[in-house]
Amino acid sequence: MPEPSVRFPDGFLWGAATAAYQIEGAVAEDGRGSSIWDTFSHTPGAVLRGDTGDIACDHYHRWREDLDLLRDLGVGAYRFSVAWPRVIPAGTGPVNPAGLDFYDRLVDGLLERGITPMLTLYHWDLPQALQDTGGWANRDTAEHFADYASVVHGRLGDRVPYWLTLNEPYCSAVVGHLEGRHAPGVRDERVAVTAVHHLLLAHGKAVAALRAGGATGQVGITCNLTSVHPASDDPADVAAARRLDLHENRMYLDPLFRAAYPEDAAAHYAPVTDFGFVRDGDLQLIAAPLDFFGVNYYERHHVAADPADPVRGWRRVPPEHPTVTDIGIHPEGLAEILDRVAKEYTPLPLVVTETGLALHDYAGPDGEIADDERIAFFDGHIRAAHDALTRGVPLIGFFPWSFMDNFEWASGYGVRYGIYYVDYPTQRRTPKRSARWYAGVIRANGLE
Ligand SMILES: OC[C@H]1NNC[C@@H](O)[C@@H]1O
Numbered sequence: 001m002p003e004p005s006v007r008f009p010d011g012f013l014w015g016a017a018t019a020a021y022q023i024e025g026a027v028a029e030d031g032r033g034s035s036i037w038d039t040f041s042h043t044p045g046a047v048l049r050g051d052t053g054d055i056a057c058d059h060y061h062r063w064r065e066d067l068d069l070l071r072d073l074g075v076g077a078y079r080f081s082v083a084w085p086r087v088i089p090a091g092t093g094p095v096n097p098a099g100l101d102f103y104d105r106l107v108d109g110l111l112e113r114g115i116t117p118m119l120t121l122y123h124w125d126l127p128q129a130l131q132d133t134g135g136w137a138n139r140d141t142a143e144h145f146a147d148y149a150s151v152v153h154g155r156l157g158d159r160v161p162y163w164l165t166l167n168e169p170y171c172s173a174v175v176g177h178l179e180g181r182h183a184p185g186v187r188d189e190r191v192a193v194t195a196v197h198h199l200l201l202a203h204g205k206a207v208a209a210l211r212a213g214g215a216t217g218q219v220g221i222t223c224n225l226t227s228v229h230p231a232s233d234d235p236a237d238v239a240a241a242r243r244l245d246l247h248e249n250r251m252y253l254d255p256l257f258r259a260a261y262p263e264d265a266a267a268h269y270a271p272v273t274d275f276g277f278v279r280d281g282d283l284q285l286i287a288a289p290l291d292f293f294g295v296n297y298y299e300r301h302h303v304a305a306d307p308a309d310p311v312r313g314w315r316r317v318p319p320e321h322p323t324v325t326d327i328g329i330h331p332e333g334l335a336e337i338l339d340r341v342a343k344e345y346t347p348l349p350l351v352v353t354e355t356g357l358a359l360h361d362y363a364g365p366d367g368e369i370a371d372d373e374r375i376a377f378f379d380g381h382i383r384a385a386h387d388a389l390t391r392g393v394p395l396i397g398f399f400p401w402s403f404m405d406n407f408e409w410a411s412g413y414g415v416r417y418g419i420y421y422v423d424y425p426t427q428r429r430t431p432k433r434s435a436r437w438y439a440g441v442i443r444a445n446g447l448e
């Protein structure tokens, strides 16, 4: 019995997503300043095989061809990010007009092709000059981000209808400042929790700046959210799962939508921090009203108490069938998260701004890249998104990660997420089987 077909509402936003540092290259061109990812990727041992974003997909030069591929795909929207160090090379101070010109041409190119721009202001490439003055550990960076947001909005606000302030503050703060696997490669829990607050503050200040700038577009933020399940009903496992849920999800959802850190945050992060970095008015600013909320979904966790640290720790039980990035595939987790956000946090329209599967894609003898696993992944996640929609979740868009293979942070070019294959030596783009399949989904506005 074939799966029932699923239809999405008219006007549902089928998109594709990328980020500046992962695709642009041209890291020293036309006045671009250095970012923390330039520094980090050039740090020996930081990235697999020493890969860097110096060239990446050379999108900075190939953007017209890439926009044509988006048009061929038939997407209604394209989610990209603006590189702060292109626009304000030192993070604060002089604006680099050539940097703004690139995004101006990109936006016009999208509009000419009937594609709606969704712009992420910060997708991890903090100007290195700001890192030199403390980066996200320094509260001033939040102010500089708001100023940068105003500059970008000043140039593009008349043509960009969707604005995301931050991509995944959890990753910037925790992966970058506690785990140290991402730029700036810090391993300090107190700095990491401080960075959480300053990133959220930057979001709040940027929302205020966009509103003050007369933003007519929709303003939002994207968080990577996980579904967290205790590995058993053992109270220690249940408590560990609740702590991981705090750490990965509620530390962002509660400030953004309830203007308060979760009630268990102070105890959990004590004695590392007493949240002394929070000032009067901060949380009201952070909880500034938004127009939509972006959800990135990749992981469902099964969590057990960590015998080494049963009070504060947790152990993620490995998945039975790990993917190349050692996670499980749980489409139902997407529906669970969308339901939770809609039921417990906000009535705002939601967008799946990222979900995707890393593979070691290759072309077969016939030259086709048969990424059937990725097609199955998206089929499942689109069905899960539809399930949430039919339960009343106001889902308005779905953006697979990613439009094309690109620099996957600490994994470099070692894994591929694209629906277009990038042959890096030649920079040739080739549609994978998933690209043709996705074009059909867009045409049908759903699944057969
Ligand atoms: O790991 C896959 C993706 N996750 N979200 C942020 C993106 O920049 C990553 O490439």
Ligand SMILES: [Ca+2]
Pocket: 370, 371, 372, 373
């Ligand atoms: Ca395959």
